[in-house]
Amino acid sequence: MEKKAEIGSSVMNTLLGKGSHFNGSLKVEGGIRVDGEFEGQLDATGTLVIGKDGVVKAEVKAKDAIIGGKVVGNMTITNKIELQSGSAVTGDIKSKGLIIDNDVFFEGSSKMGEKEIHK
16 A cells, blocks of 8 residues: 555546446646546646556546556656556556566556657
């Protein structure tokens, strides 16, 4: 639990609830939680949380990310990303730190470090 507190420290001010569908480009000042379906481009200045039932097909930029559901697309995370047990990620990840729990599907590449994020 301690690592989640370190990662998800921003205010969660946007929610895409279960059963909701969004297609397009979304820029969020602060954090966002996705429990529905999102497709397009997602840019959050805070923490991105994808719930167990959440599905994101997008190019993603965020400060931190906690992934519990499915992601198809590349992610650029300024700080840290956690792939929780049962999650599935197909795409490349750029971040300063990466935490992968047991029982995670990850197909792609991971590049870590300050220089990688700003490329």
